[in-house]
Amino acid sequence: xxxxxxxxxxxxxxxxxxxxxxxxxxxxxxxxxxxxxxxxxxxxxxxxxxxxxxxxxxxxxxxxxxxxxxxxxxxxxxxxxxxxxxxxxxxxxxxxxxxxxxxxxxxxxxxxxxxxxxxxxxxxxxxxxxxxxxxxxxxxxxxxxxxxxxxxxxxxxxxxxxxxxxxxxxxxxxxxxxxxxxxxxxxxxxxxxxxxxxxxxxxxxxxxxxxxxxxxxxxxxxxxxxxxxxxxxxxxxxxxxxxxxxxxxxxxxxxxxxxxxxxxxxxxxxxxxxxxxx
Amino acid sequence: xxxxxxxxxxxxxxxxxxxxxxxxxxxxxxxxxxxxxxxxxxxxxxxxxxxxxxxxxxxxxxxxxxxxxxxxxxxxxxxxxxxxxxxxxxxxxxxxxxxxxxxxxxxxxxxxxxxxxxxxxxxxxxxxxxxxxxxxxxxxxxxxxxxxxxxxxxxxxxxxxxxxxxxxxxxxxxxxxxxxxxxxxxxxxxxxxxxxxxxxxxxxxxxxxxxxxxxxxxxxxxxxxxxxxxxxxxxxxxxxxxxxxx
Ligand SMILES: Nc1ncnc2c1ncn2[C@@H]1O[C@H](COP(=O)(O)OP(=O)(O)OP(=O)(O)O)[C@@H](O)[C@H]1O
Ligand SMILES: Nc1ncnc2c1ncn2[C@@H]1O[C@H](COP(=O)(O)OP(=O)(O)OP(=O)(O)O)[C@@H](O)[C@H]1O
Ligand SMILES: [Mg+2]
Ligand SMILES: [Mg+2]
Numbered sequence: 001x002x003x004x005x006x007x008x009x010x011x012x013x014x015x016x017x018x019x020x021x022x023x024x025x026x027x028x029x030x031x032x033x034x035x036x037x038x039x040x041x042x043x044x045x046x047x048x049x050x051x052x053x054x055x056x057x058x059x060x061x062x063x064x065x066x067x068x069x070x071x072x073x074x075x076x077x078x079x080x081x082x083x084x085x086x087x088x089x090x091x092x093x094x095x096x097x098x099x100x101x102x103x104x105x106x107x108x109x110x111x112x113x114x115x116x117x118x119x120x121x122x123x124x125x126x127x128x129x130x131x132x133x134x135x136x137x138x139x140x141x142x143x144x145x146x147x148x149x150x151x152x153x154x155x156x157x158x159x160x161x162x163x164x165x166x167x168x169x170x171x172x173x174x175x176x177x178x179x180x181x182x183x184x185x186x187x188x189x190x191x192x193x194x195x196x197x198x199x200x201x202x203x204x205x206x207x208x209x210x211x212x213x214x215x216x217x218x219x220x221x222x223x224x225x226x227x228x229x230x231x232x233x234x235x236x237x238x239x240x241x242x243x244x245x246x247x248x249x250x251x252x253x254x255x256x257x258x259x260x261x262x263x264x265x266x267x268x269x270x271x272x273x274x275x276x277x278x
Numbered sequence: 279x280x281x282x283x284x285x286x287x288x289x290x291x292x293x294x295x296x297x298x299x300x301x302x303x304x305x306x307x308x309x310x311x312x313x314x315x316x317x318x319x320x321x322x323x324x325x326x327x328x329x330x331x332x333x334x335x336x337x338x339x340x341x342x343x344x345x346x347x348x349x350x351x352x353x354x355x356x357x358x359x360x361x362x363x364x365x366x367x368x369x370x371x372x373x374x375x376x377x378x379x380x381x382x383x384x385x386x387x388x389x390x391x392x393x394x395x396x397x398x399x400x401x402x403x404x405x406x407x408x409x410x411x412x413x414x415x416x417x418x419x420x421x422x423x424x425x426x427x428x429x430x431x432x433x434x435x436x437x438x439x440x441x442x443x444x445x446x447x448x449x450x451x452x453x454x455x456x457x458x459x460x461x462x463x464x465x466x467x468x469x470x471x472x473x474x475x476x477x478x479x480x481x482x483x484x485x486x487x488x489x490x491x492x493x494x495x496x497x498x499x500x501x502x503x504x505x506x507x508x509x510x511x512x513x514x515x516x517x518x519x520x521x522x523x524x
Contacts, residue, residue, distance in 0.1 A: 042446040043417045141317075142490075146294065154291070157362050157440065158316030158473075183443050184362070186316050186473045187518040213446045216522040256451035258476040260519055261503045266458070267451035267480065 005175060005207040006032040006054070009068040013049045013231075016061050024062075025049050026231045032175075034205035036198075038218035038239060041228030042253065042270070047211045048097055050228070051177045054209075055094055056084050071175065090120055093168040094177040097211075099160035103152040109136075109163050110148030116167040135166045138196060140189050157184035165193060172200060175207045183213065194221055215242060215253060227253075279341070281306040281467040282327070282357070282435055287336040289319065289326045296322045297491045300336075306434070309461060309468040311478040311499075313515065314488030320471040321362060324437045327469070328359040340435060355385065358428035359437040360421075362471075367424055368412040374398075374423050375408045381430045393430065400463075401426045401456060418449030425456070438470040442477065454481055475519040479503055487512040 013025035025046040030037070039047045053064045056076060069076045071092060079087070088094075096102040104112055113132045117123065123131065136144035139162035152160060161184050168176065176197065182190045198221075200206040212218050218225055219242035227235040227250045235247040245251060252270045280303050287300040297319040304310045312320045325331040327338055329350060338345040340356045361367040368377060378394045387393070398408065401422045412420055421441065428436055441457070442450040458481060460466055472478060478485050479499060487495045487509065495509040507516050 042448050156317045156321060162316075180444075184316065184440065184473070186314060187475075187515055187522070189316050190473075191518055213450075214522075215447060220522055253447050256448045258451075258454070258474075258480040260476050260479055260516075262476060262479040264480075266455050269451045269455070270448040 003070075003073045004031040004033050005072060007068050007070045008032075008054070009066060011050065011053060011066040011069065012064070013046070013053050013058055014063050014065070024231050025053065028228075028231075028233055030226060030233070030236070032207050032209065034201065034207050035224065036201060036208040036210060036222040036239075038222035038225040039209060039211045039228060040213070040215055040218055040225060040253070043213075044230075045228040046231040047228055048179050051094060051179050051209060051211055054175075054177060055088055055092060056081075057088075057094070089116075089173070090171055091173055092175040092177065093171065093173040095161075095164050095168045095179060095181045097179040099152075099164045102164060103160060105152055107151075108148065109150055109152070109155065113148075113163065113167055113170070117170050120171040131170075135170060136163075139163075139166045140192050158186065158189065161185060162189070162193060165197075169196065169200065172204060173206065174204075175209070176200070177209045177211070179211045180213065181210075182217075190217075215257060219243065279306045280304070280339075281308070281341060282469060283337075283339040284323070284327075285337045285339070287323070287326065287334055287338065289322050289331055289334040291322075291331070291333065295491070300491075300493055302486060302493070302496070304467060304469060306341075306467055307461070307465050308484065309470065309482045311482040311485040312469065312471045312488060313473065313475065313478060313485055314494075314511075315490065316473075318488040319491045320488055321439050324359055324439050324469065324471060327357060327437055329353065330359075351385065355431045356433055357435040357437065358431060358433040360424050360428050360439065360441050362439040362443070368420060368427075370412055373409050373411055374403075374415075377423060377427055378430055381427065385431060387431075397426045397429050400429070400460065402452075416449075417445055418452060421445060421449075421453055422456070425453075425460075429460070432464075433466075435467045435469065438468060440471055440473070443473065450477075457481060475502060475516060487515065 009029045011025055011028040012023055014021050014023050028050055041047055052058055058064050110132050113135055114128050117128060117131055132148055133144045136147060141147050141162060161181060165181055182193055201208055210218060210222055219239045222239040225237055225239050225242055226233045229249050235245055235250050237245060255268045258267060282304040284300055284302045287297060289297045300323060322331055326334050332347050340353060345353045375394060379390050382390045382393060403422050442453050461468060479502060482499050484498055486493045489511050495507060495512045497507055501507055505516060507513050
């Protein structure tokens, strides 16, 4: 059998606190092929930390350890920071959860996309402008010339997200980690942006880790799902089977989702008393 | 009585026109949703009402009183906004207490201590959070603070920009239940922007669908629940939402 694209065995992310070390990700193990893996779970359950640790982007004093963390057979934990920089962006890229913090506030949208393009290939000036425009169009920005000249604070919430996605897809990575990439998009634009990502999964065999709060979206878009709670994977299932999940925590999340034909006067919430002690 | 009325509102940023002829009437106590295309001008409409996008023509009226283009203190007391981004909207170096007291100081309102305590209680924030900083709170707790801040001046209208899109479904349920309860208890009027049509079904009475700076349809939530929106674009949004449902 071929080596999987990504192997994660016993991943742990630890932060020191005044009350001792805490593991915000603990004994997380999974493998990923050229497929779409969804990660869901409540706020603070360790989804983003899991995604960032694959790129070794956990800031000190946080630390990452694992029995194995390998991408395309490369032992990531053994890579130097310089070697990691060559992998990031070009081979593994990540759409961060908050576009407003990930975009450079003093550069226009067009300049930032051009920069992302030029770190991976050389192109004549004229062509750069055309590629930037085409990239903005592909994420359904209707007036790319105007938007290319805007600064991040001048674009709408959903436009910022689409700019981030455009930048991360330009190099056509082998693995895309997308952290809440479409939470600010209307469902129609969302469907089109997901189609673009899907196209890369199908055509190039890209692997996708899709982190989201939207359980319905993940279950209709991904192949497989991990459910996280307090740093652990509590349930793993085929995406289409999410609605039949058995873990009480997953059932609690599912019950809290409002429906299009909603009739309940109040939505059920998780009983946090078990872990609401901070 | 009409709580909020927009009449023929054209908003622009510099040379760029953003909205075209937006008109809406929202009754007192009503919860009204603004949905539609990303970039269509939904946040811009809330910003114009809140005084943060001053270049507009047409009229904005709350309880019969027209808004001026500049800072309008009278209007601010009637109408408060909760922003799209719960991480960026709270000052990182101000405690929750300072954040909540500030609007009272600006408007010269006394008995601050009691008011801060009362509002924290009404949004379900434990007193132990009062002297914490935003980074010491979870996303859901921060969103409660943002709602509490908007309630400090006892407004009659809340403008809510994607109040739950950054939250997990369980915290979203808590915030939606909270908003529903506050509206009932304080007879508040809501104008809420969201992409999530099931959230509209749960919390709202009517909705306006926007595309490219214009309202394409205004409908009752009953029509949304029954799949009976009229316009092609509204139907597209509704049908995609329905296919996601578990
Ligand atoms: N610098 C830090 N020091 C200590 N704990 C931290 C630090 N940064 C993050 N954490 C904790 O790590 C845990 C996991 O955070 P993570 O960002 O992975 O959550 P998440 O599942 O992505 O949540 P959300 O859905 O809100 O984005 C959280 O409990 C968070 O408080
Ligand atoms: N400060 C600004 N300067 C120039 N243009 C702006 C500014 N703020 C917003 N815009 C433009 O106004 C348009 C509408 O933006 P707005 O934020 O109102 O959209 P929205 O409907 O809220 O979208 P989303 O659902 O993505 O948040 C966008 O084209 C945006 O680029
Ligand atoms: Mg996260
Ligand atoms: Mg917006």
